[in-house]
Amino acid sequence: MEGPPMDLGLLLALDALLTEGSVTKAAERMNLSPPAMSRTLARIREAVGDPILVRAGRGMVPTPRAEAMRERVRSLVAEAQTLLRPDHVDLPALERRFTVRSGSAGFLAAPLLAELRARAPRVALRFVGEGSETVDALRDNHIDLDIGVIGPMGPEVRVQTLYRERFVGVVRAGHPLLAGPVTAERFAACGHAGASRRGKERGPVDEALAALGLERRVDLVTPDVPAALSAAVQSDLVATVPQGAARHAMALGMPVTFFALPVETPLVAVAQAWHPRQDGDPAHRFLRETVLAVARRLSAEPGPPAA
Missing domain, CATH: 3.40.190.10 (Periplasmic binding protein-like II)
Structure with a gap:
């Protein structure tokens, strides 16, 4: 006998709650009010049979069950978003702010923005400073690209060499x-x-x-x-x-x-790295292709074939 239909909106809400670790921040991410998100959390708890988030001081932390679900939930949400995303983008109408982590912002930012806006005049760029090289910022969608000398980031991350230089x-x-x-x-x-x-x-x-x-x-x-x-x-x-x-x-x-x-x-390899959930996003593909072209043009030596 089939059970009641599953509300897939709960999956999106669960992903937001596990990513933000806060009902208030998850509500902002989902464009909901905090009371509405609290009610959604109650429904998730009932569906899963687990508290999901519990109080720890002034904040909230995920339960062991929630921690075990985190990666699977994120993967399912990313796959669903890819399936529902169009395979083309209207660049003149595209309105999007891309976030890039790089220590080369001073040299790359202006040429990259100019090249992007030549085809997509409504896009904007936000550069953030380099810090930890972990995959978390890419996985949690806090940044779109990581550009620099990329260290080990795990098999789930896509890495493309932009150029090599001395x-x-x-x-x-x-x-x-x-x-x-x-x-x-x-x-x-x-x-x-x-x-x-x-x-x-x-x-x-x-x-x-x-x-x-x-x-x-x-x-x-x-x-x-x-x-x-x-x-x-x-x-x-x-x-x-x-x-x-x-x-x-x-x-x-x-x-x-x-x-x-x-x-x-x-020689040092300068590369760009991104999370595979962005592979099917035509706007993100436009960003990556533009970064590749601009970086190789600005590099001291001609870049090798894409890695």
Whole structure:
């Protein structure tokens, strides 16, 4: 005997509740009032036979049953949204704000927005700073794309290489290092600035110097490349940054000079990452294709075939 028909709206509400961990925030996400969301939560509890969310201090936390359901619920909702989404998009009429996590916002933002708006004049961009490289922000739909040197993010994430480039040294105009050949010894003797979203002080440059019996002193680590370039302009620090960023800084009129590193370092792959739920979204596909075209145009070297 068949049971009562299932209200699929409860699945959407459950996903919102498990993602937000708050009746009030879930209500905002679903465009409902908090009392209406509270009533929906009561219906979900009755249907599932579990409290789903319980009080913990001033907030609410999911029950073990809810935690076990979280990924399955999110996957089902994403699949349903993909099935009901049109396979084309009217770009001139598209109104959407894309959120991108990247440390290259200073160099990528304006060209990317211009390219997007050439075909979709009503779109907007919101860049957020780099932080944790976990997949959570992509999975929870807090960001549309993650752009940068992408670390391990798990098999569920799509990753596409945008281009590969080398790191170069950058110094202010008139820096003493420019008075003679940039040897490994003179390079290592300078104070250095680096950029790392995770605050790392050592990397391939240090390994290459160590192979020559040399060691540099890293005096400043910044969370992104523009901050490292700014430090180089205002001091005698040598910044080590991607060549494309250095070339762009000079094109903007920053009083800097860049040079080939006196040690060999591997090429770095700059990529974009997204959650597979976005694969079937034509607007998101338009964003990815535009990012690929703009990034390769701005890169120091021609990009390789898409990965």
